Amino acid sequence: MxxxxxxxxxxTIVDVQPATLVAELLREQLNLTGTHIGCDxxxxxxxxxxxxxxxxxxxxxxxxxxDGANLLTIEGLQGAxxxxxxxxxxxxxxxxxGLQCGFCTPGMLMTAVALAAEKxxxxxxxxxxxxxxxxxxxxxxxxxxxxxxAGAAAMNAAKGE
Amino acid sequence: MGNVIGIGASPKRKEDQRFLTGRGNYVSDxxxxxxxAGAFVRSPHGHAILRGIDKAAALAAxxxxxxxxxxxxxxDGLGSLPCGWGISDAKGVxxxxxxxxxxxxxxxxxxxxxxxxxxxxxxxxANAAAELLTVEYEVLPSVVGVLEAVRPGAPQLFxxxxxxxxxxWELGDKAAVEAAFRKAAHVAKLSLVNxxxxxxxxxxRAAIAEYEPGTDRFTLWTTSQFPHVVRFLMGALVLNIPxxxxxxxxxxxxxxxxxxxFHYGEEAVITWAAKRVMRPIKWVASRSEGYVSDRHGRDHxxxxxxxxxxxxxxxxxxxNTLANMGGYLSTFGPNIPTNLYGxxxxxxxxxxxxxxxxxxxxxxxxxxxxxxxxxRPEATFVLERIVDxxxxxxxxxxxxxxxxxxxxxxxxxxxxxxxxxxxxxxxMGCLDGAxxxxxxxxxxxxxxxxxxxxxxxxxxxxxxxxxxxLAPSRFAGRLGARGGLYESATVRVHPTGQVTVMIxxxxxxxxxxxxxxxxxxxxxxVSFENVDIVYGDTDRVQFGMGTYGSRSLVVGGAAxxxxxxxxxxKGKKIAAHLLEAAEMDIxxxxxxxxxxxxxxxxxxxxxxxxxxxxxxxxxxxxxPGLEEQAYYDPVNFTYPGGCHIAEVEVxxxxxxxxxxxxxxxxxxxxxxxxxxxEGQLHGGIVQGVGQALFENAVYDEGSGQLxxxxxxxxxxxxxxxxxxxxxxxxxTLCTHTPMGVKGCGEVGTIGSPAAVINAVVDALSHLGxxxxxxxxxxxxxxRLLQNASLPVAAE
Numbered sequence: 001m002x003x004x005x006x007x008x009x010x011x012t013i014v015d016v017q018p019a020t021l022v023a024e025l026l027r028e029q030l031n032l033t034g035t036h037i038g039c040d041x042x043x044x045x046x047x048x049x050x051x052x053x054x055x056x057x058x059x060x061x062x063x064x065x066x067d068g069a070n071l072l073t074i075e076g077l078q079g080a081x082x083x084x085x086x087x088x089x090x091x092x093x094x095x096x097x098g099l100q101c102g103f104c105t106p107g108m109l110m111t112a113v114a115l116a117a118e119k120x121x122x123x124x125x126x127x128x129x130x131x132x133x134x135x136x137x138x139x140x141x142x143x144x145x146x147x148x149x150a151g152a153a154a155m156n157a158a159k160g161e
Numbered sequence: 162m163g164n165v166i167g168i169g170a171s172p173k174r175k176e177d178q179r180f181l182t183g184r185g186n187y188v189s190d191x192x193x194x195x196x197x198a199g200a201f202v203r204s205p206h207g208h209a210i211l212r213g214i215d216k217a218a219a220l221a222a223x224x225x226x227x228x229x230x231x232x233x234x235x236x237d238g239l240g241s242l243p244c245g246w247g248i249s250d251a252k253g254v255x256x257x258x259x260x261x262x263x264x265x266x267x268x269x270x271x272x273x274x275x276x277x278x279x280x281x282x283x284x285x286x287a288n289a290a291a292e293l294l295t296v297e298y299e300v301l302p303s304v305v306g307v308l309e310a311v312r313p314g315a316p317q318l319f320x321x322x323x324x325x326x327x328x329x330w331e332l333g334d335k336a337a338v339e340a341a342f343r344k345a346a347h348v349a350k351l352s353l354v355n356x357x358x359x360x361x362x363x364x365x366r367a368a369i370a371e372y373e374p375g376t377d378r379f380t381l382w383t384t385s386q387f388p389h390v391v392r393f394l395m396g397a398l399v400l401n402i403p404x405x406x407x408x409x410x411x412x413x414x415x416x417x418x419x420x421x422x423f424h425y426g427e428e429a430v431i432t433w434a435a436k437r438v439m440r441p442i443k444w445v446a447s448r449s450e451g452y453v454s455d456r457h458g459r460d461h462x463x464x465x466x467x468x469x470x471x472x473x474x475x476x477x478x479x480x481n482t483l484a485n486m487g488g489y490l491s492t493f494g495p496n497i498p499t500n501l502y503g504x505x506x507x508x509x510x511x512x513x514x515x516x517x518x519x520x521x522x523x524x525x526x527x528x529x530x531x532x533x534x535x536x537r538p539e540a541t542f543v544l545e546r547i548v549d550x551x552x553x554x555x556x557x558x559x560x561x562x563x564x565x566x567x568x569x570x571x572x573x574x575x576x577x578x579x580x581x582x583x584x585x586x587x588x589m590g591c592l593d594g595a596x597x598x599x600x601x602x603x604x605x606x607x608x609x610x611x612x613x614x615x616x617x618x619x620x621x622x623x624x625x626x627x628x629x630x631l632a633p634s635r636f637a638g639r640l641g642a643r644g645g646l647y648e649s650a651t652v653r654v655h656p657t658g659q660v661t662v663m664i665x666x667x668x669x670x671x672x673x674x675x676x677x678x679x680x681x682x683x684x685x686x687v688s689f690e691n692v693d694i695v696y697g698d699t700d701r702v703q704f705g706m707g708t709y710g711s712r713s714l715v716v717g718g719a720a721x722x723x724x725x726x727x728x729x730x731k732g733k734k735i736a737a738h739l740l741e742a743a744e745m746d747i748x749x750x751x752x753x754x755x756x757x758x759x760x761x762x763x764x765x766x767x768x769x770x771x772x773x774x775x776x777x778x779x780x781x782x783x784x785p786g787l788e789e790q791a792y793y794d795p796v797n798f799t800y801p802g803g804c805h806i807a808e809v810e811v812x813x814x815x816x817x818x819x820x821x822x823x824x825x826x827x828x829x830x831x832x833x834x835x836x837x838x839e840g841q842l843h844g845g846i847v848q849g850v851g852q853a854l855f856e857n858a859v860y861d862e863g864s865g866q867l868x869x870x871x872x873x874x875x876x877x878x879x880x881x882x883x884x885x886x887x888x889x890x891x892x893t894l895c896t897h898t899p900m901g902v903k904g905c906g907e908v909g910t911i912g913s914p915a916a917v918i919n920a921v922v923d924a925l926s927h928l929g930x931x932x933x934x935x936x937x938x939x940x941x942x943x944r945l946l947q948n949a950s951l952p953v954a955a956e
Contacts, residue, residue, distance in 0.1 A: 033190035034183015036415075038363045039448035043872035046363060074183035090181040094173050097840045101670030102180025103187065103363040103415025128881040135872070137363050137416050138670045140847030140909075141880040143840055 003067040008076025014063075022058035022066060023047045026073060034074035034106045038135070045134030048107040049073045055114035057133070074106035077113065088158055089113050089151035098147030100138030108134050108144060116152035124149065164690060165752070167683030168900070171836035175674040175694075185413040188367040188382050193441035196369070197226055199431055200287035200444070202277040202294050203453060204269035207303030207525035207865015208316060211267055211276070215295040219279055222293050224286030226438050229278045229430070231266035239263070239433065240399045242426055242489070245390075246496035248328050248521070248641045256328035256521065259319045261489035261528075263399065263426035263433075269298070270318050270488030271525050272865055273453025278430050280438050284445075303525035303865030307462050307483035310524045318488060318523045325523040327486055328495060332503035333516035333579055338468075341477030341514045345468035349551035355539045356935045357460035357485065357858040358851075359452060359875055360532045362669075364415020366455060367445040368428055370435035378406050381432050385411040386422040386667050387707020390644070392699050394424040394492070400433055407432075411697040414669035418848070419531040420455045421669070422709040423492035427454070452870045457858055458532025460485035461498060461539050467547045473557045475566050477514040480506055480543060484521050487528035494530045495521050500640045501536025501628070507577040508544045509588035509624045509802055510566040515579050525865040531709065533848055534627075534910040541625040545915035549622075549922065550931060559622055559919075560601075563592065567624070574896070581628055583800045585893045588624055591826045594891045595622075595804040599824035604808070617811040618821075619924025623916035626802035629904040630715030634794050647794035648712070649704050650721040652681065652728050654787040656773035658766030659691040662724075665705010666717035667697050671906065672837040673713060677721055679833055680900070684725040686752025686765055703790060711904030714833065715799050715895075722899040723791035731787060732768045738779045739763055739771060799895050799903040803827035805846070805912035807920040816943030818854055818921055823886040825912060830895045830903030838905050842888040845909020851878040852910075853917035857936050876936075925949075 004013040007030070016025055026032045026049075037059055038046035047059040050072040077087045089112050092098065099105040108131070115130040116122060122130075127148045128141070136144060166172045179185050216228045241260035248256050265276050277294055281287035304316045310325040318325055342348060369382040379402055385391050388409040395409075396402040414421060427444060435442050446454065462483045468476040484498030503517040552562040568575050570587040577583065596602075604620050611618035631637070634645040651663040660681055668674060678692040695701050705717070729749050736754035737744040746757045755762035763771075771778060772787040808822035825842055832838050855876035859868040869875040894901030914935060921937045922930055928949045933941070 027190075031192075032183070033187075034185075036187070036364070037189070038365065038415075039872050041448065041871050041873050044363060044448070078182055086178075086181060093181055094177045097174070097836050099177060099180055100672070100840060100844065101363065101416040102176070102185050102413065105180050106183050109181065124885070125881075128879075128883075131880040135363065135877050135879065137361055137418065137848070137877070138844045139840060140843035140845075140886070141878075141883055142843045142886055145880060145885075 001064060003064055005066040005068060006070045008072060016063040018062065018064055020063040022049065022061040022063055025063045026058065032073055032075050036103055036106060038103065043135065045111060046104050046107040048110040048134065050110060050114060055111050074110060077109065087113065088154035089116065092151030092154060093147045096143050096147040096150055098139065098144045104134060104136045108136065112148040112151060115148065116155050120156050122149060122152045163688030165682050165686055166679055166689035168679060168831065168833050170679060171834050172675060172679065172689060174672050175678060176672065187364055187413045187415055188369060188384050189445045191369055191382055193369060193371055196441040196443050197280050197282060197438065198284040198287045199434065199442045200279045200291040201275050201427065202279065202291045202296065204265065204272060204274040204276055206269060206298055206300050207272050207305065208301040209269050209298035210301065211265060211269060212297035212299050214277060219290040219294040222286065222290035224282035225290045226280045227434065228294065229264065229434055230276065231262055231264040234262060234264050235266060242424060242429065243394050243398045244490040244494060245492045245643050246641045247643060248330055248495045248499050250329045251331045256495055257322045258490060259322060263429045271527050272867055273527055274488060275426055275430070278434055280434060280442055303863060305524050305526050305860035305862050305865055307485050307522045307524065309862060310522045311483065311520065318525065322523060327490070327521040327523055329520050330499045331518045334514055335516045337514040338477040338479050338516040342468045345476050346471040347469045347551065347555055349467045349469070349547055349554055351465050351547045351550050351932060353463050353543065353546060353932065354934050355459045355461040355463065355542055356852060358458045358532055358856050359858050360418045360420035360455060360458060361877060362416030362418055362420055365446040365448055365451045366421065366425065366427070368431050369441060369443045370432040371441040372436040372439065374439065378408065379432055379435065380408045380410065381428060382410045382412065383428050384414050384421050386414065386417040386669060386709055388667065388697055388699050389665060389705045390707055391424050391428060395429050395432065399429045408700045411667055414667065417669045418533040419458065419535060419709060422707065423456055423530055449871050453527060453867055456491050456530035457487065457527045458529060459539060460529055463543055465543050465547050467551050469551055469555065473555055473562045473565050475510055475512040478506055478512050480517045482519045484519050485526065485529050486521050486523050487526045488523065489528050491528040491530035494528060496641065497531050497536045498539065502540050504579045504581045505537050505540035505626065505628060506544060507579055508541065509568055509586070509626050511568055513578060526860055533845065534907045535710065537627040537907065538849065538911045538914055541623065541911050542915045545623045545625070545919065546932065549919050553926065553931065563622065563624055564589065581798065583626060584797055584896045586626065586800060586802050586828060587891065587893050588802055591802065591804040591828055591891045592624060594826040594889060595806050595824050598826060598887050598889060599806040599822065601806065611810050615813065617813060617924040619809050619920040619922070621807045621916045621918065621920025621923055623805045623912050623919060625912045626800050627907060627911050628798035628800060629711035629907060630795055630799040631710035631712045632798060633796055645794065646706055647792050648706060648716040648720045649790065649792045650717060650724045651703055651788065651790040652724040654728060654769045656770055658687060658769040660685065660687055661693050661695060662721060663695045663702040664717050664721060665702055665707065666713040667708040669708070671708065671713060671841065672834065676714060676833045676837060677718065680718060680721055681725060684722065685728060711906040714902050715898055715904045716793060716795055718902060719795070719899045720791045720793035723793055724789045727789035727791060728787060731789065734783055735768050735771055735778065736763050739777065796897050799830065799898060801827065801829045801903040801905065801908050803908060803912055805916040807916040809917065809920040809924055811921065811924045811942060813946055816939035816946060818937050818942060820850060820854070820917065821884055823884060825886065825888045825909065826891050827908050828892050828903070829890055829905040829908060830892055831901035832890055832892065833902065838890065839888055841905045842909045843886060845907060846886055846913045847878050847883060849910040849913025850917055853914040853935050853937060855936050
């Protein structure tokens with residue numbers, strides 16, 4: 001079946017099998033491999049993308065659900081496609097060493113951006129609770145929490161300008 | 162000289178840009194022209210005889226290209242998966258080493274054992290056809306626990322391994338230990354279980370194999386921590402592919418923790434199959450598949466006894482352990498509960514006599530091998546738990562008993578009674594630092610506050626020492642290693658002065674691209690931005706043993722340091738010629754070669770240019786070019802150590818243990834990048850906390866089914882399980898590594914389980930609790946409290 005949606009700001013039309021998962025569509029058909037698959041029980045959160053502005057696990061979403069929707073992936077987060085310019089949340093993760101192997105990072109970032117957008121004055125407890133659906137095995141979360149708080153502050157500052 | 166960023170600085174990581182923007186290049190991201198998909202058919206039984214496989218239905222399924230089984234492996238005369246270590250018992254009798262076929266032959270020995278490989282046009286077709294394969298099993302009883310496996314009448318995995326015992330290994334002076342126990346004023350005893358763990362790097366294992374008939378070359382992309390070792394083990398010992406015809410690439414790898422430092426059967430099967438079908442093949446494990454095929458860790462059952470004199474001085478330590486090997490010997494399997502366990506039982510103490518017996522046991526479970534810490538967390542847990550037990554029984558303060566037995570700083574180098582000699586350390590300094598950082602003196606106030614709201618608060622200490630930087634090849638060889646354990650680095654200076662380093666370690670989260678660039682920037686005075694680190698490709702990197710055992714900086718960094726020294730030495734020869742001075746008068750500092758006592762100098766870039774454009778150059782005595790290589794074989798292990806303090810709060814209503822404070826003061830030697838070291842400590846600690854509080858791989862006795870087979874059933878630490886940790890370093894310098902480094906990758910995982918459990922026991926000690934097995938889940942603690950039938954906490 002054919003579906004049409006907005007992908008990282010660009011109108012997109014694709015033919016998909018109805019049983020295709022959004023994560024598979026992105027990775028296999030559209031060659032956007034920044035969205036990762038780390039489990040098969042919707043636990044790890046490596047596949048989080050934004051569907052109409054809300055964070056969702058793309059490994060449990062069927063592609064037909066995208067029809068008419070607005071999808072944002074890690075590749076679309078940093079502004080101009082192909083540029084090295086980064087979103088304030090990405091900058092914060094680099095600044096505070098919020099990543100090690102990088103595998104959980106795209107999902108963490110997408111969740112973090114949504115958290116920060118939802119609540120402007122995030123507390124440490126908010127962040128820890130908000131990351132409950134994203135597993136990281138490398139960092140022990142400490143620097144991720146610090147990064148998310150710093151990134152959220154930077155997003156707020158940018159909004160205020 | 163540009164932007165030199167050297168040792169001790171914390172530049173932001175070079176690798177981050179690609180990971181933050183979704184441009185990493187993991188194996189599962191790679192596509193090859195004409196690529197097919199592979200799926201493994203795995204045993205659903207823990208123990209069974211393979212009566213027959215009927216391929217017909219699977220072969221007839223849409224898109225199927227081939228179905229391969231153990232019979233095909235046998236027909237092609239391929240080898241079995243090799244074990245890299247051969248241990249022996251006290252009489253020198255080698256361990257039992259049954260073959261580990263890459264696809265099962267005759268029998269399956271664990272749930273997940275590979276039975277067949279299906280290759281189809283798409284992953285969906287391969288998976289669908291795998292379901293159609295008809296395999297006839299004659300199911301046998303399984304045995305999954307070590308105590309059960311060595312009992313008379315237990316199911317036997319192999320005809321020629323009586324009682325399932327692979328090796329009855331020992332270390333230490335048994336007679337001296339017995340003599341010391343006879344004169345002891347007190348003997349503390351402890352039985353414990355070190356729970357079985359599943360490493361769970363976030364990236365599942367994956368592989369792609371391709372055969373090029375035009376050049377007769379194979380390429381394997383694999384999620385590996387050591388591509389050169391895979392090339393050697395798989396090419397030379399399993400598939401009979403000459404080394405120069407086999408390229409192994411481990412690109413970006415999403416975490417390893419040991420799980421990816423073995424040669425797996427999947428790698429061999431897919432490489433062999435790629436030539437049979439003449440198409441590239443890709444296989445990506447699902448998480449559930451990883452649970453029944455990634456090598457597991459730990460799984461010990463131990464009885465320990467500590468003999469003390471009347472003042473609390475340790476006289477002798479005796480440890481008897483049954484260690485689970487699973488269904489076959491994995492790459493490092495038998496080495497972990499023996500050589501990486503027994504020699505660490507001295508800890509940071511002066512215990513004069515130690516004896517350790519380890520029975521290495523086969524069971525119907527996934528093969529067990531190294532997982533972050535590998536043997537050393539198990540040793541630390543036994544020792545630090547029994548020290549607490551002894552302190553409690555003798556009425557000696559837990560910190561005081563440790564102080565009375567600690568090796569004083571002045572006593573280093575310190576020869577232990579269990580093979581190893583610690584070169585340096587300051588356990589007392591780490592302890593003192595941790596006591597202050599953890600605000601131990603105000604613990605009583607915090608405990609009262611908890612009591613007021615009906616919670617039990619406890620404090621737990623763990624000191625530890627570990628052996629890492631694997632390893633001195635000669636020493637390892639005596640212990641049974643079947644390979645060398647050096648590392649290699651090539652420093653290629655380009656004509657314009659930029660530098661590319663080819664190194665045999667593998668970066669999968671540790672920040673090598675940054676740390677190693679700092680070493681080069683400091684040593685050669687070149688800009689940090691002008692150094693790139695290449696790893697993970699046997700066609701690009703000369704050789705290497707890979708990354709595990711906290712060895713990358715210790716052994717790889719040393720090779721890199723040596724190679725930069727060679728670059729400087731050659732640069733001095735070139736500079737001497739150009740500056741018309743004697744070589745001995747040339748100094749190299751901050752990226753400049755100068756004649757001592759003059760202002761005549763050449764920059765590093767000018768020397769690099771001269772090396773590649775040798776018009777004015779001593780060609781008679783010196784080759785053009787500026788590229789140097791070094792191999793480094795360490796003279797000893799390194800011995801990081803430290804003190805960890807955990808503070809927990811137990812809710813008696815629910816049994817929930819909350820970690821409220823965590824403090825670590827670690828001696829990791831010279832710190833190259835403090836930001837990265839801190840990150841390694843954080844991550845390591847949380848993995849240890851995971852073992853202590855959450856994680857447990859559980860098998861069903863009899864059927865051999867893994868009950869904790871997904872992220873739904875195996876609890877991984879989450880962000881809201883942790884408080885903010887306080888980590889610091891208290892470094893003494895390693896006396897034998899070029900930069901004084903000791904390694905930091907595993908210390909957190911080694912120190913933390915004992916600290917957390919000691920804290921839980923402390924919180925419950927007023928109820929008569931003397932030991933809690935890991936993981937200290939709410940269920941386990943709640944039951945313990947019910948059995949203790951204790952006064953309900955004050956309202």
